[in-house]
Amino acid sequence: MGIIAGFMVPHPPMIVPDIGRGSEAQVEDTAAAYRRAADEIAALAPDTIVITSPHSVMYSDYFHISPGMGASGSFAGFRAPQVRFSEEYDTALVCEICRLADSEDFPAGVMGERGSELDHGTMVPLWFIRGRYKGGKIVRIGLSGLPLIDHYKLGMLIRKAAENTGRRVVMVASGDLSHKLQDYGPYGYVPEGPEYDERIMDVMGRGAFGELFDFDSAFCDKAAECGHRSFVIMAGAFDGTAVKAERLCHQDVTGVGYGICTFYPEGADESRHFLQRRLDAVEKELSAKRAESDEYVRLAREAVEAYVLSRREIEVPEGLPDDMLSKRAGTFVSIHKHGELRGCIGTIAPTRRSVAEEIIGNAASASSRDPRFPPIKPAELPWLDISVDVLGEPESITSMDQLDVKRYGVIVSCGNRRGLLLPDLDGVDTPEQQVDIAMKKGGIRRSEKYRLQRFEVIRHY
Numbered sequence: 001m002g003i004i005a006g007f008m009v010p011h012p013p014m015i016v017p018d019i020g021r022g023s024e025a026q027v028e029d030t031a032a033a034y035r036r037a038a039d040e041i042a043a044l045a046p047d048t049i050v051i052t053s054p055h056s057v058m059y060s061d062y063f064h065i066s067p068g069m070g071a072s073g074s075f076a077g078f079r080a081p082q083v084r085f086s087e088e089y090d091t092a093l094v095c096e097i098c099r100l101a102d103s104e105d106f107p108a109g110v111m112g113e114r115g116s117e118l119d120h121g122t123m124v125p126l127w128f129i130r131g132r133y134k135g136g137k138i139v140r141i142g143l144s145g146l147p148l149i150d151h152y153k154l155g156m157l158i159r160k161a162a163e164n165t166g167r168r169v170v171m172v173a174s175g176d177l178s179h180k181l182q183d184y185g186p187y188g189y190v191p192e193g194p195e196y197d198e199r200i201m202d203v204m205g206r207g208a209f210g211e212l213f214d215f216d217s218a219f220c221d222k223a224a225e226c227g228h229r230s231f232v233i234m235a236g237a238f239d240g241t242a243v244k245a246e247r248l249c250h251q252d253v254t255g256v257g258y259g260i261c262t263f264y265p266e267g268a269d270e271s272r273h274f275l276q277r278r279l280d281a282v283e284k285e286l287s288a289k290r291a292e293s294d295e296y297v298r299l300a301r302e303a304v305e306a307y308v309l310s311r312r313e314i315e316v317p318e319g320l321p322d323d324m325l326s327k328r329a330g331t332f333v334s335i336h337k338h339g340e341l342r343g344c345i346g347t348i349a350p351t352r353r354s355v356a357e358e359i360i361g362n363a364a365s366a367s368s369r370d371p372r373f374p375p376i377k378p379a380e381l382p383w384l385d386i387s388v389d390v391l392g393e394p395e396s397i398t399s400m401d402q403l404d405v406k407r408y409g410v411i412v413s414c415g416n417r418r419g420l421l422l423p424d425l426d427g428v429d430t431p432e433q434q435v436d437i438a439m440k441k442g443g444i445r446r447s448e449k450y451r452l453q454r455f456e457v458i459r460h461y
Helices: 023-044 091-103 120-130 148-165 192-206 209-214 217-223 228-236 274-292 295-310 322-326 355-368 378-383 431-442
Strands: 002-009 048-053 070-075 080-088 137-142 168-174 241-251 258-268 331-337 340-346 384-391 395-397 409-414 417-421 451-455 457-460
Touching: 002 023, 002 120, 002 148, 002 228, 023 120, 023 168, 023 241, 023 258, 048 120, 048 228, 070 120, 080 120, 080 137, 091 137, 091 148, 120 137, 120 168, 148 168, 148 209, 148 228, 148 274, 168 228, 192 209, 192 217, 192 228, 192 241, 192 258, 209 228, 209 274, 274 378, 274 384, 295 322, 295 331, 295 355, 295 378, 295 384, 322 355, 331 355, 340 355, 340 384, 355 384, 378 384, 409 431, 417 431
Parallel strands: 002 168, 048 137, 048 168
Antiparallel strands: 002 258, 070 080, 241 258, 331 340, 331 384, 384 457, 395 451, 409 417, 409 451
16 A cells, blocks of 8 residues: 555635634635545545644654644634544554654654644644544644755655555645735735745646755745645655646635645656656756865865764865965855755854864854754765855944845844844845844844944855
8 A cells, every 4th residue: 555645735724614704705715625625535535644734843853743642632722612623643654654764864753742732734634534534543744944855755754654554545735825925915915925826836736746846945935835845745755656636726815825736646657756856966966066166165065074074173285275374254154955054154253363274163163063953964965065155354334224135244233242144145135134134143132222234255156
């Protein structure tokens, strides 16, 4: 057995009549498509329903699978406590997913929060499904801050676990689309909102799962999408499989996008190993970048590799340009993996005898001491994309009007506290955003008296 079908569904609580109290009529097209999807699940009579939810427990570097024998929940938080659920977990399937994750050193399992109630990203799909089908246990899985490639890998693990346990599994990828589709919506409007909805409905309606990797995180953040990573997990469960995809519905009348699609496997298809195709493309791109990188980036990479493999800082190598040996400056080393930040550490002012030594020290720190991430593992080294920023002298300014997010970085200071943000970063489009982020990094409040400095950088890729 294995994955017998997949369903992409939204989770607006107001679609439940006890919550909507009449307002659910706005999304009747979505409700009708949802009922059809629930009828199809009932006809399949799966042993297990795996639900991936953006509102379950979420960690930046780990996929949380809900532990225990089961869980309950209600819509009390939406003024409908009478709508309740009590679900039994498929513990055998959970154990097999965890076993496979451990064997492959993959960051997924039941560690972390325990005993949490069912979330609305899980309960809204269940409201429709349980109205048609009472059988089958569930597995509830949260998303993570890891790259899309890891979400896809999780889907592959789920499929393998389903096959190993002989389960007939339906995947339910719970997630709304953009939350910024209309001026009158709760989150307002940005042009990326409808663009995201149009793209994702096209991709999912065609079952073109390889194209899910082409949605970069900055674009998704601007669109304020909810379910993309959930959809990617489901896509991974169909890796190497021909899929019959059908688009049932898309609505955006509330300012939030709701999309429903169905997916049925139709046998093996070697052309649909999208993970391997993606990895091959990334490897080729990184190889070309490394061949063209300058001495600054090559030195940073050498320093990262040495520290990851042997926990040592390298000596300054011979043959470096004079600028790297004779000049002193603050530097930042940024490390990305599959399009996501993996580590970034730097110095505002020089702390060592030369730019070369500054890069070596910051490269080692970026690979191991960035508090936002665990230390980089040796297996990650081939997938790292590294850049180096060499900072110019900071210049005091009196107003945000003197900032240009593409040209200048910013330093916000208040007493001994300082927050810095580099220029030309994805997702940072205005000086206000730039200053807000720098203030948060420095633990500085708007109500406090602070001073601003700007600086330019020379960025090496």
